[in-house]
Amino acid sequence: MAHNPQAPQNKPQVDPAGSTQMFQAFVDEEPPSAARKDSGNGRTLMIGVAAVAAVAVVALVLLFAL
Known part of the structure; x- marks a missing residue:
């Protein structure tokens, strides 16, 4: 029988560049924006309060003055 190098072998398939493993790690990783979502809510609230206070001061x- 002739040797066929493209025939399936009984060896595990290894990605020589490791790109599959790196991509899987990237997909499994939590996005940075989701990790900081909770801390951003307090900051947004403080900015809103400061904006309302600034408008009130300007109105007074x-x-x-008039």
């Missing part, structure tokens, strides 16, 4: 200054 305009009210008493």
Whole structure:
């Protein structure tokens, strides 16, 4: 029988570059934005409160200036 190098072998298939393993690790990794989502809510609330306070101060200054 002739030797066929493209025939399936009884050896485990190993990715020589490791790209499959690296891609799988990337897919399994949690996205950075999801990890920081909880800490961003407090910051967003503080920015909103500061914006409302700034508008109130400007409104009071305009009210008493006129």
